[in-house]
Every structure is written in structure tokens, then in C-alpha cells.
Amino acid sequence: MLEIKNLHVKLEEEDKQILKGVDLKIGAGEVHAIMGPNGSGKSTMSYVLSGRDGYEVTEGEATLDGVDLLEMEPEERAAAGLFLAFQYPVEIPGVGNMTFLRTAVNAQRKARGEEEYSAGEFLKIVREKAKTLKIDADMLKRPVNVGFSGGEKKRNEILQMAMLEPKMCILDETDSGLDVDAMKLVSDGVNALRDEGRSFLVITHYQRLLDHIKPDVVHIMANGRIIKSGGPELALEVENNGYADLLAEVQ
Ligand code: ADP
Ligand code: MG
Ligand code: MG
Numbered sequence: 001m002l003e004i005k006n007l008h009v010k011l012e013e014e015d016k017q018i019l020k021g022v023d024l025k026i027g028a029g030e031v032h033a034i035m036g037p038n039g040s041g042k043s044t045m046s047y048v049l050s051g052r053d054g055y056e057v058t059e060g061e062a063t064l065d066g067v068d069l070l071e072m073e074p075e076e077r078a079a080a081g082l083f084l085a086f087q088y089p090v091e092i093p094g095v096g097n098m099t100f101l102r103t104a105v106n107a108q109r110k111a112r113g114e115e116e117y118s119a120g121e122f123l124k125i126v127r128e129k130a131k132t133l134k135i136d137a138d139m140l141k142r143p144v145n146v147g148f149s150g151g152e153k154k155r156n157e158i159l160q161m162a163m164l165e166p167k168m169c170i171l172d173e174t175d176s177g178l179d180v181d182a183m184k185l186v187s188d189g190v191n192a193l194r195d196e197g198r199s200f201l202v203i204t205h206y207q208r209l210l211d212h213i214k215p216d217v218v219h220i221m222a223n224g225r226i227i228k229s230g231g232p233e234l235a236l237e238v239e240n241n242g243y244a245d246l247l248a249e250v251q
Helices: 042-050 074-079 097-111 119-132 150-164 180-193 207-212 233-241 244-250
Strands: 002-011 017-026 031-035 055-064 082-085 092-096 168-172 199-203 217-222 225-230
Touching (some): 002 042, 017 055, 017 225, 042 074, 042 168, 074 082, 074 097, 082 150, 092 097, 097 150, 119 150, 180 207, 217 233, 225 233, 225 244, 233 244
Parallel strands (some): 031 199, 031 217, 168 199
Antiparallel strands (some): 002 017, 002 055, 217 225
């Protein structure tokens, strides 16, 4: 599914190397987690995969199902099946949530050569998905994320994810700032979308998220590289001992 090889990334504006040789391979249907100290490059990696400006890949590659991601425009990456949920979802005043979702889904269908949904068809699908995810239909009528609580914003992101039916989902600290109930809802949403043809990369600081979203593999990123990979027990080790021991091992 997703394969990252020896990825080196620097900032475009200054001579600062952020990713220093990231290797990561995520198979179809797998859930991987990335943990790591602040500033280790986790968000940078998500941004680079999504095609955000301001970064320069100086070495290495990233492919989705064997197709080079780094050469694509951001919207082509989305059409190819990549989805990113960010830590701070943006508010879009004046744009209804339903309109936003329909525009995004239809743009993607068009890019894939599929027919666009009519308003009626779309309404039916979005209502079904919202119900599965226990999202209040009221939220669909409001402007995108405006006045939404932290938990509602995150649930809305999960709804976007469900509607876009991506193959590879990256969640960058989607759990930050959520109370326990909201975190449970987001986890349930992710679990409902788990599928043998869909993979997840979950970036988190908290082991407790991984109690809900059980990862197949846990990676530790530090100083622009993945320094250790293991099973879910690696997250427990971090929770109990912090990163100091792991960092010392690789020095
Ligand atoms: P993480 O998500 O693991 O906390 P980030 O990817 O956000 O780490 O940041 C990695 C490093 O790159 C940090 O030292 C951060 O300050 C730096 N960095 C990332 N983006 C920028 C930017 N646009 N300008 C300056 N520094 C940046
Ligand atoms: Mg951070
Ligand atoms: Mg980050």
C-alpha cells in the first residue's frame, strides 16, 4: 500500500533538514502507529505525503500502490486514495458542511472517471454514513467546522474520511485535545472504516488511543527517522518509560 524509502526532506525556505531517511512500509489492511517526541518530524512527513508546499524532498521516494506520490498534485494524491486528517481542522464560514462534502466527493469521483452524485443520491449516502458514525444530522447543515466543539470537528473529519473512501488514511494527532468520550467516538469511527483494502497511519502521543485503535505495528520516530518498530507493546513501553531509553539505544 504505502511505501516510503529513505525519505529526506528539508525546508524550502531555510537550509534545515527535517526528515533524515525515513523508511516505512504499510501493507493493505494494516494499521500502523507512529509515536515520538515533539519536533521529530511526524507532521512534516504527513505534510510531505499530502503535497503541501514549503518542503523539498532531497532524497528517497514514497509510493502508494506502486505509484509515485511525490510527483502528483495534492488533489491527484487524494484521488489516488490518500486521506489526511489533521490536528486542527479548518473552519470554513459560509460553506455548508453538506455542500463541502458533496463538492469534495464529486471532485474526487470526477478525477477517477466516475459519475458525480446527484443531490438526492448524495444526501442518502451521507445520511447513512453519518448514522453509522453516530453523527448528528444537524451537523451536516452547519457551516464547515464553525463553532464545532473539538470532538465534533474530529468526528466531522471521520465523516469526510468515510465519504471519500480512501485507501490510505493518515491521522495526525487526531486525538489531541479530545476528552475520553470524544476519543472513543473517533476510535469507533476509525474502527468502523477498517477494511482489508484500507490502511491507516495513526500519529499519536498517547498510548490510550491505541487501546481503542489496535495497531499492527508501532514505530518510534525521533530526529527525522524511525528509530524503532515493534508491536503494540512498544507503545506501552513509551507510556511507562518515555523516550529517553529508546533514544539512548540508537545514540
Ligand atoms: P512533530 O510533528 O514530530 O512534532 P514536526 O514535523 O512538526 O514534528 O517538526 C519537525 C521539525 O521541523 C521541528 O523542529 C519544527 O520546528 C521544524 N519545522 C517544521 N516545519 C517548519 C517550518 N515550516 N518552518 C520552520 N521549522 C519547521
Ligand atoms: Mg508536534
Ligand atoms: Mg506534529
